[in-house]
Amino acid sequence: MSRLPFYFIVGLLLVAGIAMSVHRHLQFEIPWVPNEQRQVWEIEAVITFDAQGGPVEVDLALPTQQAGYRILTENTASSGYGLAYQANETGRRAEWTIREADGEQQLYYSVQMLVSPEAQAPSQAAPELPPAVEWESPYDSAAEQLIDEAWERSANNATFARELIRDVNGERQDENARLLLGEMDPAPLVVRLLNQAEVKARGVSGLLLQDGRRRQTLSTWIQVFDENDETWSLFHPITGVQGKPDNLLLWETTGDAVLEVQGGTNSRVSFSMMTHYQPASAAVRNHNSNDTLLNFSIHSLPLEEQALFQTILLIPIGALVVVFLRVLVGIKTSGTFMPVLIALAFIQTSLTTGLIGFLLIVSVGLIIRNYLSYLNLLLVARVSAVIITVIAIISVFSVLAYRMGLNAGLTITFFPMIILAWTIERMSILWEEEGPKQVLIQGGGSLLTAVIAFLAMNNPWVRHITFNFLGVQFILMALILLLGNYTGYRLLELRRFKPITEEDKPS
Known part of the structure; x- marks a missing residue:
């Protein structure tokens, strides 16, 4: 019979398991190793304004996922205000509303941003050029001269923007630049000149992250669209340096106002920030709250069920150990997978307590079972009597351990009574x-197998991998199928050939 379908199934399981695990690692940043730490920034925005006694609408731009950062959680504090989040292809905003407010008002918005080198900003279509705004004389000629001079020294949109910024703010600043700066700030001026030259550009607002800083404000940066590779390039509005600093969080990226308040005056927004580190698994769990089919995980379950599955998912590891020791090594066990269940009990009780409890229960149980054999009971009745005996033994040992102050002895109740x-x-x-x-x-053999299975199942790396990468279950299935196909000699059987090797030795 052809073994091709068998190897096809095994190969399919291996490919599926590896693909699912790699996908979760790359797409959702699940770490391969436990206890990996990730940096998280906590940022709080405080909006203050003076309400005028009537209806109030407050509109605040919100950050989005971008290169180097992902949103973990966000919260607001706005007593008495209604709140709605608005999102479209250009960005996200929060809108607070109230029928009547008077005097000084404060609204709070906080967000946790995960530092993620793998994170990328979603693709954005290039905006249309804004309608041209005519300069009055003599500003029109000054703007044209700045554009022409920078254009001659550039090769593409990015270099043109760099040269123009340096002409406006750098050492090459001339009378034309100083004339225009008397009418506009540097960043809006450069954006207007770029748009006048039919280069798509916009001003964006960013927050420089510094640990422990309070009452910070946003700074304006310039984004220029490159038609060739359809990407945005970021420039410092004063120095013309291209690139996004590692500690820069872009807060508003559409060129719109960061804060708009209707029904209030003297509005402003300030930012406070601090950073800390937390386990990567917790950070990812907060981030991946909406699982899809490809991101199938048990993190969406309640914590009690998660803890249960964390133990259940270790059983295939114990099964692989049992198959390996029985099929390849040749260790004999009492029952096929009884060692796996005993290993699970060891996880709950600790290895030393579990070994002592197992030996005591089985030893006393064998003595009582030996007496029951003289009663000539039927199998079902005899096994039922043994079950009751095991329960009684565990109860007695637990009470004795408690009276003697040995709290570890109470954990022997985790042993599977039916299996015992x-x-x-x-x-x-x-x-x-x-x-x-x-x-x-x-x-x-059963005890040795249970101890080895316990060591494998209780390994922190194994617990982390099996819990966070369900594709590993397919890999384990493939390995067990391969081991089940083995029909050769077991290692412990090779000793039977020892006399032959001794006979072949020269005398």
């Missing part, structure tokens, strides 16, 4: 049929 009962039953039958040697071999 069947283990005692199987070992008792094995003792009667094949003797105590086989009981020690299979019991010791």
